[in-house]
Each structure stands twice: as C-alpha cells, then as structure tokens.
Amino acid sequence: xxxxxxxxxxxxxxxxxxxxxxxxxxxxxxxxxxxxxxxxxxxxxxxxxxxxxxxxxxxxxxxxxxxxxxxxxxxxxxxxxxx
Amino acid sequence: xxxxxxxxxxxxxxxxxxxxxxxxxxxxxxxxxxxxxxxxxxxxxxxxxxxxxxxxxxxxxxxxxxxxxxxxxxxxxxxxxxxxxxxxxxxxxxxxxxxxxxxxxxxxxxxxxxxxxxxxxxxxxxxxxxxxxxxxxxxxxxxxxxxxxxxxxxxxxxxxxxxxxxxxxxxxxxxxxxxxxxxxxxxxxxxxxxxxxxxxxxxxxxxxxxxxxxxxxxxxxxxxxxxxxxxxxxxxxxxxxxxxxxxxxxxxxxxxxxxxxxxxxxxxxxxxxxxxxxxxxxxxxxxxxxxxxxxxxxxxxxxxxxxxxxxxxxxxxxxxxxxxxxxxxxxxxxxxxxxxxxxxxxxxxxxxxxxxxxxxxxxxxxxxxxxxxxxxxxxxxxxxxxxxxxxxxxxxxxxxxxxxxxxxxxxxxxxxxxxxxxxxxxxxxxxxxxxxxxxxxxxxxxxxxxxxxxxxxxxxxxxxxxxxxxxxxxxxxxxxxxxxxxxxxxxxxxxxxxxxxxxxxxxxxxxxxxxxxxxxxxxxxxxxxxxxxxxxxxxxxxxxxxxxxxxxxxxxxxxxxxxxxxxxxxxxxxxxxxxxxxxxxxxxxxxxxxxxxxxxxxxxxxxxxxxxxxx
Numbered sequence: 001x002x003x004x005x006x007x008x009x010x011x012x013x014x015x016x017x018x019x020x021x022x023x024x025x026x027x028x029x030x031x032x033x034x035x036x037x038x039x040x041x042x043x044x045x046x047x048x049x050x051x052x053x054x055x056x057x058x059x060x061x062x063x064x065x066x067x068x069x070x071x072x073x074x075x076x077x078x079x080x081x082x083x
Numbered sequence: 084x085x086x087x088x089x090x091x092x093x094x095x096x097x098x099x100x101x102x103x104x105x106x107x108x109x110x111x112x113x114x115x116x117x118x119x120x121x122x123x124x125x126x127x128x129x130x131x132x133x134x135x136x137x138x139x140x141x142x143x144x145x146x147x148x149x150x151x152x153x154x155x156x157x158x159x160x161x162x163x164x165x166x167x168x169x170x171x172x173x174x175x176x177x178x179x180x181x182x183x184x185x186x187x188x189x190x191x192x193x194x195x196x197x198x199x200x201x202x203x204x205x206x207x208x209x210x211x212x213x214x215x216x217x218x219x220x221x222x223x224x225x226x227x228x229x230x231x232x233x234x235x236x237x238x239x240x241x242x243x244x245x246x247x248x249x250x251x252x253x254x255x256x257x258x259x260x261x262x263x264x265x266x267x268x269x270x271x272x273x274x275x276x277x278x279x280x281x282x283x284x285x286x287x288x289x290x291x292x293x294x295x296x297x298x299x300x301x302x303x304x305x306x307x308x309x310x311x312x313x314x315x316x317x318x319x320x321x322x323x324x325x326x327x328x329x330x331x332x333x334x335x336x337x338x339x340x341x342x343x344x345x346x347x348x349x350x351x352x353x354x355x356x357x358x359x360x361x362x363x364x365x366x367x368x369x370x371x372x373x374x375x376x377x378x379x380x381x382x383x384x385x386x387x388x389x390x391x392x393x394x395x396x397x398x399x400x401x402x403x404x405x406x407x408x409x410x411x412x413x414x415x416x417x418x419x420x421x422x423x424x425x426x427x428x429x430x431x432x433x434x435x436x437x438x439x440x441x442x443x444x445x446x447x448x449x450x451x452x453x454x455x456x457x458x459x460x461x462x463x464x465x466x467x468x469x470x471x472x473x474x475x476x477x478x479x480x481x482x483x484x485x486x487x488x489x490x491x492x493x494x495x496x497x498x499x500x501x502x503x504x505x506x507x508x509x510x511x512x513x514x515x516x517x518x519x520x521x522x523x524x525x526x527x528x529x530x531x532x533x534x535x536x537x538x539x540x541x542x543x544x545x546x547x548x549x550x551x552x553x554x555x556x557x558x559x560x561x562x563x564x565x566x567x568x569x570x571x572x573x574x575x576x577x578x579x580x581x582x583x584x585x586x587x588x589x590x591x592x593x594x595x596x597x598x599x600x601x602x603x604x605x606x607x608x609x610x611x612x613x614x615x616x617x618x619x620x621x622x623x624x625x626x627x628x629x630x631x632x633x634x635x636x637x638x639x640x641x642x643x644x645x646x647x648x649x650x651x652x653x654x655x656x657x658x659x660x661x662x663x664x665x666x667x668x669x670x671x672x673x674x675x676x677x678x679x680x681x682x683x684x685x686x687x688x689x690x691x692x693x694x695x696x697x698x
Contacts, residue, residue, distance in 0.1 A: 078318075083594065
C-alpha cells in the first residue's frame with residue numbers, strides 16, 4: 001500500500017530523493033506502524049516531536065502501535081514553535 | 084534598580100517636554116510596560132474619547148528588564164486607545180529602541196495633545212526636544228530613519244517612526260522602529276499620525292542599574308541556559324523562525340484561507356519556512372539570508388530576506404534589492420493564505436512595503452482578503468477599485484494594493500479602513516473576520532477551539548498573542564491538549580491571558596515562554612527591581628492588568644455582546660481536514676470563562692473580583 005510521508009524543517013534531510021515540497025509517496029507493507037515507517041527512513045525517534053496522522057496528533061506512546069492504512073499521510077516536525 | 088524612575092511627559096499642543104517621577108506605587112501593582120502604562124492611560128484619558136482626537140494619549144513604555152542583561156530584555160510597548168478598535172491598545176515591539184530609551188534615562192514617554200505642525204521628538208540622554216518634521220513629513224519610515232540620523236550626525240540613534248500610512252491615519256497603521264520591528268496592531272500608528280508626530284529618535288549613553296547585581300546575573304544566566312538547552316528556543320526558532328508553522332497549521336486544518344472560506348491552503352508550502360530556505364529556480368538563491376536578534380536576545384528568530392531582483396515587483400526598483408526584514412508567520416499567512424496568493428517573492432515585497440510605510444500586515448492582508456471576497460461577489464468592481472482585479476490568488480492585486488494603502492492613494496484609502504468598515508460599507512459586515520474591529524490572525528478557531536475564545540475575549544480585539552493556546556493545543560507546550568474540543572479551554576485561555584499580561588509587562592519577549600515559566604522570569608524581575616516579585620505575585624498582577632483593560636473597554640462602551648466571533652466561524656463548518664464538519668464552540672466556553680474570571684454572566688467583573696485584585 002501507499003502512504004504519504006511528510007518531513008519538515010530539519011527533518012527534510014531524511015526524505016527520499018524523489019520527494020518534492022517536503023513530501024513523498026512511499027510504499028509500505030500492510031501492518032506498518034508510524035514508528036516503523038519513520039525507522040525505515042532513518043528518522044531519529046528523539047527528533048520526532050510533532051507527529052500527525054492525517055492531521056491528528058499522535059502521542060509518543062501510540063506511534064509504535066498505530067498501524068497505517070492505504071492513503072494515510074504522516075507529517076513530522078522536530079521541536080518548533082512560532083506565533 | 085531596573086527603573087530609572089523618570090517619565091518624560093510631552094505636551095504636543097504646547098510644545099513642552101518635562102520630567103516627572105514614576106509612580107512607584109503603581110509599579111508595585113502593575114509591574115511595568117503593558118500593565119503600568121495601561122494604569123496611566125486609565126487614569127488620564129476619557130475612555131469614550133475619539134482615538135484620533137487630541138484627548139487621546141500615546142504612551143511608549145518599557146519594562147523593569149528592558150535594557151538589562153536579561154535575554155530578550157529589549158521590549159517596549161505602545162499603549163493608547165486604538166484607532167482601529169476604539170478599545171484599549173497595547174502593541175509590543177522588539178529591536179533596539181526600547182533599550183535605548185532606558186539608556187537615555189527614561190522608563191516611559193507620555194505624549195498628549197496634538198502638535199499644530201509636523202514634529203519629531205529627539206531624546207538624547209536627559210535632553211528632550213521637539214523638532215520641525217516638515218522635511219520628512221510625507222516620507223517613509225526608512226527615509227525618516229536615515230534623515231534623522233544624518234540631521235543629528237549620529238548613526239547610533241534609534242528611531243521609532245510612522246510612515247505615510249500613519250500620517251494619513253490608515254486605521255491599521257503601525258509604528259516601526261529600527262527599520263523593521265513594529266508596534267504593529269490596533270492602529271497605534273494612526274494615533275501617532277493624528278498628533279502630527281512623525282518619529283521619536285533616542286540616544287542614550289547611560290546604563291541600567293539593577294537592585295541586586297549578583298542575584299540578577301545569576302538569574303539572567305540561568306534563564307539563558309534554559310533558553311539555550313531548550314530545543315525550540317535553542318534550535319527551532321533561530322533556524323526556522325516562526326514561519327515553520329505554515330505547514331503545521333495547514334496540516335492540522337486551521338489555516339484561515341481566502342477570507343476564512345477554507346481552512347487549508349493548497350499553496351501553503353510555497354510560502355513556508357521550507358520554501359524560504361530553498362534556492363529559487365530563477366536565480367539559484369534563497370529568499371532567506373539569515374536570522375537576526377533583537378536587543379539582548381539569545382533566541383534570534385527574526386528573518387532577513389532578499390527579493391529576487393528579476394521578480395516583477397522590484398525589476399526596476401533597485402531600492403528594494405537590499406536585505407531587509409523578511410516574512411514572519413503571521414505576515415506570510417495574512418499576505419498569502421488569507422488572499423490565496425502563493426508567490427513568495429510578492430509576499431516578501433509586500434512585507435517590505437508594510438515595514439517601509441508602517442502597515443500592520445495582519446490587518447492589511449486580511450482586509451485585502453475581505454475585499455477579494457467582495458469583488459468575487461460582485462460588490463466591488465474594477466471601477467470602484469481603480470482598475471484592480473481583486474481576485475483571490477492575484478499577486479498583482481496584493482502588491483498594488485500595498486502600494487496604494489501605504490500611500491493612501493485611490494482605492495487604497497478604502498482598503499485603509501480595515502475589513503470591518505469596508506465590508507459594512509458594501510453591505511456585507513458578516514464577511515469581516517474581526518473581533519472588536521480587529522482582524523484575527525493565522526489560526527482558524529474551527530480547527531483550534533481555544534483560539535476562538537482567545538479572539539472573542541481579547542481586550543485589544545482579535546489577537547493571538549493575548550493567550551497563545553496554540554502552544555498547548557498544537558505544539559504541546561507546556562502540555563498537549565486536543566485542539567478540536569472545547570472542554571478545559573476556558574481555564575487554559577484564562578491562564579495564558581494572565582501569564583502573558585505579566586510577561587508583556589516585564590520588558591521580555593513572550594517567545595521566551597516556549598521554554599521559560601514564571602519560575603524562570605520572576606527571579607530576574609525580583610533581582611532587578613523592588614517589589615518582592617514571585618511567580619504568584621506576577622500572575623496576580625497579570626490578572627489585575629487583564630481586568631483593568633476590561634474595565635477600560637466597558638467604560639468605552641463595550642459589552643459582552645462584543646465578545647463574539649464572525650458568524651462564519653460559528654455557523655459555517657470547516658470543509659476539509661481534521662476539523663471537517665466543526666464550527667467553533669464559543670457558546671460552550673464563554674459562560675465558563677466568565678465564571679472563572681469572577682465576572683457576572685454579562686461579563687462584568689463582580690465587586691468581589693474588583694476588591695480581590697485591588698483595582
């Protein structure tokens with residue numbers, strides 16, 4: 001199945017080469033968790049501060065439990081803020 | 084001690100400038116800057132006065148930590164009755180001007196009356212004089228800055244000025260210091276223009292004494308270590324700036340788009356921090372050159388940008404080819420998503436114009452967005468806009484509008500009224516995304532519920548900086564709450580409002596609170612000035628300040644009926660994203676908020692609350 005991986009700010013360096021506008025379509029096996037997806041792309045877990053699944057916040061404890069569905073979008077940021 | 088204990092009182096009608104002692108009893112209750120100057124304003128003006136009349140006063144106020152070695156200790160605020168809102172206004176700015184005023188030996192400047200002719204005020208240490216400004220009236224902030232420094236033969240002066248927009252009393256004109264830092268909101272620039280005051284130039288050669296030097300340095304250095312070690316203030320903000328929020332807020336479905344018809348913008352990435360840091364296809368250079376810090380700041384979130392010289396906006400205008408203040412998140416949202424424009428260079432140019440002529444980019448961009456909706460509904464035409472095709476997504480319309488408003492020419496005069504008056508004039512007041520006449524900023528309350536209550540109850544009209552619940556609801560600072568629910572938001576908003584009112588009264592930047600709590604700030608304040616400042620006392624002062632501002636507004640004619648949101652946000656559900664199907668639940672939050680505040684169901688502070696806070 002396919003999901004959209006979005007990595008922003010300093011995490012952009014972990015995107016696959018074909019990524020554009022900080023996102024890429026990636027193929028994953030059924031049952032892949034958010035944590036596994038990020039590990040496949042070598043994103044350091046400690047840098048993943050804000051993790052959204054289809055725009056909804058995923059707490060750290062749930063990232064290794066929530067399994068992705070076809071068409072999901074995972075967006076991740078390091079610690080950032082603004083105002 | 085952190086105070087110079089001196090106020091400069093300038094009567095513009097009489098042309099006099101006199102020194103008077105700072106009211107230390109009030110300083111003990113209202114801390115400084117926002118709180119203390121609001122106490123002076125409440126004492127000295129009729130809340131029902133015309134904000135653009137001589138009865139209004141304009142106060143430039145520092146805090147106890149302004150000019151000290153505390154990180155970010157360079158802030159000052161402008162307090163007055165707002166031209167845009169008719170409510171109490173307090174607009175806060177960074178840069179270097181505030182610290183310089185302290186170095187000159189002054190805590191505060193109170194300007195009253197109206198000068199019979201254009202003047203500027205020069206404060207050089209203890210000497211303060213009004214000078215003829217006819218030579219710079221009609222020029223920009225940038226030209227004024229250069230002219231005054233040449234006139235006084237002193238490049239070390241710091242200048243706070245209005246542009247042509249302020250002179251023409253554009254209702255959302257601002258006051259700009261150090262070329263691109265601004266007291267931005269509520270039309271404080273129009274008040275300055277109404278007084279025929281072009282600028283205040285300051286040069287100080289003294290220092291700032293603190294009450295207990297050893298304790299102060301220990302507290303200040305401990306605070307700096309906290310900022311350095313925190314991932315947000317130590318790395319995130321200096322590297323990416325506030326603009327990193329563009330993709331975050333779009334992803335959570337809370338980016339007000341095309342005058343809030345939508346909550347997600349397909350062009351968000353094109354105008355984001357990531358885009359600013361990516362080499363352009365046209366010239367291979369990045370929009371963002373570097374970051375920049377204000378006085379004493381160890382965060383350095385400011386953006387310095389350079390526009391592509393081949394872009395249509397500046398192709399034949401080398402005067403805009405230099406590096407200058409770049410896009411912050413709020414400006415990029417208002418100039419971009421609110422208008423549907425995704426041209427980063429056009430937004431940067433418009434931001435330059437806002438700095439050059441003294442316009443609040445939030446209110447300007449939001450007003451252009453409202454005008455674009457009027458245009459698409461057929462309520463504005465090319466005849467009424469002077470030939471401008473005000474279509475959503477038109478970069479040309481946006482940049483031309485900025486030029487016209489900045490100079491108060493043609494259709495620009497109408498846009499200068501702000502969106503509330505503009506939409507009312509054309510029979511569609513419901514299209515104004517405003518509270519108390521002020522355009523709301525870059526967070527849609529359908530996707531971030533707490534921000535609806537924040538906007539509705541903000542004493543200076545819609546504003547994110549009065550209680551930035553985005554910090555908790557989206558970013559998880561200090562703890563994560565669900566942005567899509569109303570439960571618990573009344574208490575969250577009150578807590579943010581009170582704490583922020585205290586921080587805004589210290590001379591520090593509110594961005595420190597991504598890492599600091601009042602436990603980090605109170606020891607710095609306490610070591611700088613008398614008063615026995617603890618975190619608890621600061622929070623109490625913050626609540627007192629909030630209620631003082633509320634009382635001013637009530638005397639000015641505001642009621643609970645003004646604690647409302649535009650119908651679009653409470654009746655038209657979000658169409659996409661996590662908030663799809665949701666409206667803002669203000670009606671669920673507001674009664675609980677009044678109760679927590681100790682106000683009646685009509686939003687009036689009870690006698691018990693007034694007595695408890697010693698108002």
